[in-house]
Amino acid sequence: KAGVTQTPRYLIKTRGQQVTLSCSPISGHRSVSWYQQTPGQGLQFLFEYFSETQRNKGNFPGRFSGRQFSNSRSEMNVSTLELGDSALYLCASSLVHYEQYFGPGTRLTVT
Amino acid sequence: KNEVEQSPQNLTAQEGEFITINCSYSVGISALHWLQQHPGGGIVSLFMLSSGKKKHGRLIATINIQEKHSSLHITASHPRDSAVYICAVLPGGATNKLIFGTGTLLAVQP
Numbered sequence: 001k002a003g004v005t006q007t008p009r010y011l012i013k014t015r016g017q018q019v020t021l022s023c024s025p026i027s028g029h030r031s032v033s034w035y036q037q038t039p040g041q042g043l044q045f046l047f048e049y050f051s052e053t054q055r056n057k058g059n060f061p062g063r064f065s066g067r068q069f070s071n072s073r074s075e076m077n078v079s080t081l082e083l084g085d086s087a088l089y090l091c092a093s094s095l096v097h098y099e100q101y102f103g104p105g106t107r108l109t110v111t
Numbered sequence: 112k113n114e115v116e117q118s119p120q121n122l123t124a125q126e127g128e129f130i131t132i133n134c135s136y137s138v139g140i141s142a143l144h145w146l147q148q149h150p151g152g153g154i155v156s157l158f159m160l161s162s163g164k165k166k167h168g169r170l171i172a173t174i175n176i177q178e179k180h181s182s183l184h185i186t187a188s189h190p191r192d193s194a195v196y197i198c199a200v201l202p203g204g205a206t207n208k209l210i211f212g213t214g215t216l217l218a219v220q221p
Contacts, residue, residue: 033207043197043211056206090154092209098142098161098201100209104153 002027004093004103012109018079021106025072025093031055032074033100034066037088046089049074078108086110114138117198117212124219130185132215134198137179144209145172145183146197154197157183188219 005024013019025032034046045058049068066076072093078085086109092100115136124130134143145157158165158172160181165172169188174181185192198212 031207033209035209042213043199043209045208045210048207056208058208088153092207094207098207099159100144100156100207102146102154102156 004091004101006089006091006103006106008106009104010107010109012111013081014111015081015083017081018077019081019108020075020077021089021108023074023076023091023093023103025074025091026095026101029093029095029101030072031094032068032072033092033094034074034076035090035092036060037090037105038084038086043090046076081110083110113213114210115198115200115212117196117215119215120213122215122217124188124217126189126219126221128188128219130188130192130217130219132183132196132198132217134181134183134212135179136181136198136200136210138200138210139203140176140179140200141203142201143174143181144199144201145181146199148195148197148214150194157196185217190219190221193217193219 007022031050033048037043048056052068063079068074088105090105092102094100118133142161147155160174169186171184195214197214199209
């Protein structure tokens, strides 16, 4: 069974631009969670989607948004990029409540 | 005070040594994860625990729910074990929102 895939793996953007990251969960998994990892703040929860509905949201500004499609694939969008948005963005999918399988991440660099 | 605390923050060991990394948390949880991240790499889930003890190869993870404490042990450590080890807890309720510790950077020297 294929694992969680994320695209793109690496991305360089300029301040003020917007970016969309994609996550395809393991087949059959309906929950997708997104996390941000930075050297200063470590790993932080962004949001979770389950069956196309946002079930939980972390403490991030409204510039960070996401959605989930009927096939459980999820996207997250960051608008008006700032230098501090440079991070590794991870998604994780789960079938049951407490198991999470992480994707390889998208490394975003904002210049 | 962070909800999830790990110790030590940094650990250097010689190949073959027995290693213990500790995790304490202050919230009620439904599960605890131990994660591994190699430099520049993604995250791999090593264990998910809700009680007791699990073993996988040279890795052993234990959890004491009453004491809100978990440990990750590495037996016969090897340089390839060098990585950041992260403890993450899943609070109770219908959510997959993990709360992470700050990680333990392990370096195993040959």
